[in-house]
Amino acid sequence: MILITGGTFDKEYDELTGNLYFRETHVSEMLRQGRCTVDIDVRTLMMIDSLEMTDADREIILNYCAKCEEEKIVITHGTDTMQDTARALGKANLQKTIVLTGAMIPFKFGSSDGFFNLGSAIAFVQSLPHGVYVAMNGRFFRWENVTKNKKTGMFEEMS
Amino acid sequence: MILITGGTFDKEYDELTGNLYFRETHVSEMLRQGRCTVDIDVRTLMMIDSLEMTDADREIILNYCAKCEEEKIVITHGTDTMQDTARALGKANLQKTIVLTGAMIPFKFGSSDGFFNLGSAIAFVQSLPHGVYVAMNGRFFRWENVTKNKKTGMFEEMS
Amino acid sequence: MILITGGTFDKEYDELTGNLYFRETHVSEMLRQGRCTVDIDVRTLMMIDSLEMTDADREIILNYCAKCEEEKIVITHGTDTMQDTARALGKANLQKTIVLTGAMIPFKFGSSDGFFNLGSAIAFVQSLPHGVYVAMNGRFFRWENVTKNKKTGMFEEMS
Amino acid sequence: MILITGGTFDKEYDELTGNLYFRETHVSEMLRQGRCTVDIDVRTLMMIDSLEMTDADREIILNYCAKCEEEKIVITHGTDTMQDTARALGKANLQKTIVLTGAMIPFKFGSSDGFFNLGSAIAFVQSLPHGVYVAMNGRFFRWENVTKNKKTGMFEEMS
Numbered sequence: 001m002i003l004i005t006g007g008t009f010d011k012e013y014d015e016l017t018g019n020l021y022f023r024e025t026h027v028s029e030m031l032r033q034g035r036c037t038v039d040i041d042v043r044t045l046m047m048i049d050s051l052e053m054t055d056a057d058r059e060i061i062l063n064y065c066a067k068c069e070e071e072k073i074v075i076t077h078g079t080d081t082m083q084d085t086a087r088a089l090g091k092a093n094l095q096k097t098i099v100l101t102g103a104m105i106p107f108k109f110g111s112s113d114g115f116f117n118l119g120s121a122i123a124f125v126q127s128l129p130h131g132v133y134v135a136m137n138g139r140f141f142r143w144e145n146v147t148k149n150k151k152t153g154m155f156e157e158m159s
Numbered sequence: 160m161i162l163i164t165g166g167t168f169d170k171e172y173d174e175l176t177g178n179l180y181f182r183e184t185h186v187s188e189m190l191r192q193g194r195c196t197v198d199i200d201v202r203t204l205m206m207i208d209s210l211e212m213t214d215a216d217r218e219i220i221l222n223y224c225a226k227c228e229e230e231k232i233v234i235t236h237g238t239d240t241m242q243d244t245a246r247a248l249g250k251a252n253l254q255k256t257i258v259l260t261g262a263m264i265p266f267k268f269g270s271s272d273g274f275f276n277l278g279s280a281i282a283f284v285q286s287l288p289h290g291v292y293v294a295m296n297g298r299f300f301r302w303e304n305v306t307k308n309k310k311t312g313m314f315e316e317m318s
Numbered sequence: 319m320i321l322i323t324g325g326t327f328d329k330e331y332d333e334l335t336g337n338l339y340f341r342e343t344h345v346s347e348m349l350r351q352g353r354c355t356v357d358i359d360v361r362t363l364m365m366i367d368s369l370e371m372t373d374a375d376r377e378i379i380l381n382y383c384a385k386c387e388e389e390k391i392v393i394t395h396g397t398d399t400m401q402d403t404a405r406a407l408g409k410a411n412l413q414k415t416i417v418l419t420g421a422m423i424p425f426k427f428g429s430s431d432g433f434f435n436l437g438s439a440i441a442f443v444q445s446l447p448h449g450v451y452v453a454m455n456g457r458f459f460r461w462e463n464v465t466k467n468k469k470t471g472m473f474e475e476m477s
Numbered sequence: 478m479i480l481i482t483g484g485t486f487d488k489e490y491d492e493l494t495g496n497l498y499f500r501e502t503h504v505s506e507m508l509r510q511g512r513c514t515v516d517i518d519v520r521t522l523m524m525i526d527s528l529e530m531t532d533a534d535r536e537i538i539l540n541y542c543a544k545c546e547e548e549k550i551v552i553t554h555g556t557d558t559m560q561d562t563a564r565a566l567g568k569a570n571l572q573k574t575i576v577l578t579g580a581m582i583p584f585k586f587g588s589s590d591g592f593f594n595l596g597s598a599i600a601f602v603q604s605l606p607h608g609v610y611v612a613m614n615g616r617f618f619r620w621e622n623v624t625k626n627k628k629t630g631m632f633e634e635m636s
Contacts, residue, residue, distance in 0.1 A: 453600065474514075
């Protein structure tokens, strides 16, 4: 299952205001373009910038992951606080494989990393053992040891 | 390491003749767009349509995989005979993780699956145990049990 | 009015055969993307590679241009024999402004010139006096004096 | 000649801050993609959002247009105050053909109108008589009678 929570991944450009905003998720379109034959449910839980995500929002995500039937879950999420949501999920010790991913550039803009990251996350969720991970920059990181380097925009282990 | 052998993945449109042809691989450009921080060597072994691949070509690929230092190898390949190359590599029983991938639409055209497949393959090569696999359509297949459905263009297990 | 006759402009990539082919024209989508507010009828007359265009096909195009109400017509056309169709139309001396355009790379592929050429042709058809023209490479050419340079793929006056 | 002044046309997405910003103009790249064989000088005068353009900036643009050799000038410009710059240029009554254009969506994002508009402007500047015009939405408008409809984002004559 892919749970949508928003982030740069799904942002679009509003030509009338010049701002970025959310309309509908593009994940289904991306799965079609990837010719993905894995049986995947796509559910939009929320569409927010992760800088605006609160503990209440993380609680919603956690409950959904805990209660749903699926045991392999990809979550699309803003990169700014992805590690915080990963930590909240990791501590809950659900017996599931959960992989968070996102994008530094919106899928709808040229040169987005979103499509590559989605392919990466869907692969990792099928092959990694139970646990909570972040899939960015072609790699996976465990929830206990991941941080976004604000200067470079890349994810890495905490030194 | 990513070994390039060609395939639709890297084809381009020649505007003067109207045909598809090969120039240079786009894999390095794709790794940059994916903001990939995994340490990856990219080597172009050949640039051919896999319908034109011979046993001699497969021998070259096999020898390279056997002799190189790397123990995790992604191979970009035409989809038409990807399963044949997978079989040749699988039978050799190299103690390595080798993942073949490709694309149904050239990366340089709109709506390509190539970027998604590359993210998928790079993820699988890091997380799957030693063996030879095909990564297409968001999934991985074992070399002993994979075929391309010529009608749908999708990969599946042999029934 | 925009009359569609095919050409590289509207070609698409068939992933199952690896060939280029025609489905539906993309001109309406291009007018939307260009946010075009000019009142334009789009009619598909045929969808063929202009190397396969016969005199009978050119007769069809000529009759349509002669009989329709519109006095400003853009025709999308393959570049290989665009000058021949321009000549057939020019000799008929219709009291209309007719501008032929096309593309060296299909609109649906990356790096197409099609969108730029369409903007160019729609502008020229509104500002040029009656006559038959080819709009390619950012310029307009009169039907009496235009040829496609087969080596460079560019249009120029006959020397 | 194409004079660059900025606007949404040339904006890019800064992945580290999430904001839009200017780097270098993409016009030369667009002329290459359009396979434009017209002899065009591209000069960057400034790179600003037109909401931040001052009368002093307009003075710079006007002086440049007046003093340069060229008699046909396309100006890329933000759409928000394009009509104001057009008015300043129109009143100066230079004996030149000047066409202003821009984009509602940055060229670098998917679904931009920029490339279409550039083709349009380059065509109009070659075929319209001396005067100052805005080329947007597939049409041209005279400087005395053009306004941007803030609700729809389209340009139209003042009612």
